[in-house]
Amino acid sequence: MARASNPRGTAAMWVRDRLDGLFTDADFADWYPADGRRGMSPVQLALVSVLQ
Template sequence: MSLRPRSGEQVPSLTAQIARASNPGGTTAMWVRDRLDGLWRDDDFAGWYPRDGRPGISPAQLATVSVLQFLLGLSDRQAAEAVRCRIDFKYAMAMELDDPGFHHSVLADFRERLAQDDRADRLLDLALAR
């Protein structure tokens, strides 16, 4: 899979409206989006993916899902299901409500890429700097 960077992705208005209406007090996923948005950008992951091939899922979105997965104690299957089914996860990832999400194996692949070299440390340093 190749990287096709997205930039400045905003939460779709219908997703935001329904997420706020159904969760007026917010959720952990909404808190993560509202407070931690911008910690990573797809360009930060450019060296992790080849330039050719079918476009992959946004690595910044996968990093967000990984944070939510850790915070909520979810398995890969549960996290992928939450992306498919939960409005607050779609909000956190700036997805349209009808976005089908991704297969759970994508998260293992992302963690594998993250474990190479000192990538995790570099992402943490970048997040702390921002």
């Protein structure tokens, strides 16, 4: 939907595309318990922190 409304992209889309693959969930595996309900992806949380 973002590409459909902004075919040339935006600054946020450019940054997201460049940071894709910078982190993996395995990088944060030790920070989360093995049991229980899964929350948000640690990669998504890390990218939000970086972009802020």
